[in-house]
Amino acid sequence: MSGPQPPREAAGEVAERPGRIEAVEVRHPWRWVAVAVIAVLALMLAHLLVTNDQFDWGFTLEVMNQNIVLRGLLVGTLFTTVCAMAIGIVGGVLLAVLRLSDNPVLAGVSWAFTWFFRAVPRYVLLSLTGGLGALFATGLSIGVPFDFLLTQWFGTPQLRLLSIDQQALYALFGGVFGGIVGLGLSEAAYMAEIARAGLLSVDKGQHEAAEALGMTKRLAMRRVVLPQAMRVIVPPTGNEVIAMLKDTSLLVAIPVTTELFYRVSQIKNQTYEVMASNMAAVLYYLLATSLLMVGQYFLERRFGRGYGASPRRPAAAGVSLGPGGAK
């Protein structure tokens, strides 16, 4: 090595340690200016919320307490979000697995599904699913496909297990069920891309290590690849859940009326308390989103196992952590 060498202590000689540096820290006056500006703005906002008589918080609370609003929140907003996301996540992972499969037909089906459901706006899609009942004038049955042709040609009896008549179909698709189907399928298309990104983020060596241990591809996917992909999948999925919560306000296209914002709007239109009514919806959406964020935090922690610093249940596993262990 070239360059000046630091002075060396002679062997055995105890070096006198230099004293702690006493220096004036760098000052940041502009930070204080920014704090002052924000404080003033916050005060102005608070003043507006409290003194402006367009905000009638008592009325807002009353709206939030109405039974029809609560039912709308529970059924149209929360229940629909949970069900549509369940369809979306399971469907999305399935679509991603299909898309990445070696079978070109399966990959093509997945591609076409995603293509269609991403292209159609949710509002339009919901008005479509809401009217699906009209397609089945003779009702809908589960059984052998084209059994009516068999009847015509061979005189076999009808081969049907379960039949729903058109009246019931109208009710089904024209209600929350239709909304869940529409939003769920649309969500599956988006989730497919998220899940695909997650699956592709897992190193090829992980597939190989699992398969070298004798795991089938399916077992390797379930035990090794998917849990690692979840780490990449969960954060954008949190985003999707929150987006879904808000998109339930589109159920009006079905038309479903047992939904938070529809109910709030009804009250708004009857009372002309525009701001106060809207704030009832805003507060409920804020509340629900905050709860979802808490849930997301715990999910991320669960699937981030092995990437943080702490070992799992060190006491239970009977392990003592030496300081030199982590790298």
Place this chain on the structure above:
Amino acid sequence: MSTPAGAPADAPATPVVRARNVTKAFGHVEVLKGIDLDVAAGEVVCLLGPSGSGKTTFLRCINSLERIDGGRIWVDGELVGLAERGGRLHRLTDKQIAAQRRDIGMVFQRFNLFPHMTALENVVEAPIRVRGLPRAQAHERARALLERVGLADRAGNYPAQLSGGQQQRVAIARALAMQPKLMLFDEPTSALDPELVGEVLSVMRELADDGTTMVVVTHEVAFAREVADQVVFMDGGVVVERGTPAEVVANPREERTRAFLARVRAGEAG
């Protein structure tokens, strides 16, 4: 064809690995041009050779991580990746291939531990899920194996909390947990810091002493010389020279082997 000075003597019992005239191409590049190999039970075979010589590809063919284009490989007398029925060869299904792999342990250059599982969970995973071993028994065996590789106190740590050498030792324990008839090592020390190579090699040395059948792709000439029963030197997709370490490492006949060993030794000295 490519085996100079006589093919290996036929082993008396069924060899654990028997490869005949194995060929493999990636696109138009022929990486294996007719490899023969016999590995007897309890034998340690080291595959040496420069990068691109095909030694890792050949190793991966033994447990079907790569599909061979020509020739045959048998492990424990059973054809790998293929089955002969009614005078025709049939490719095995994924499930059948998975079943064959259960008895072949593999250790990778980059460890490939499952990062979302602790060391112990990595080791018990396959015995429980693939072999269907009862949980308690799998855990007991896994702890014994971690003890054997010197990591009993790291059972609860995630791979990210272990050094490279420790990770590779967990990976060895994970492979051993399936009680394989054969262990494959693909450059197990190439990704390690120099001061961590020794701990992995000493675990492998103990395995060899215990009579484990091993095929090792390595650049560690010293390990090959001291531990191997048979050293195979490959270059350009063919076996250039094979024999005991005393023959191939200490006293190579072929010019290419000599040149390679000289290069490796120069690298070690520098």
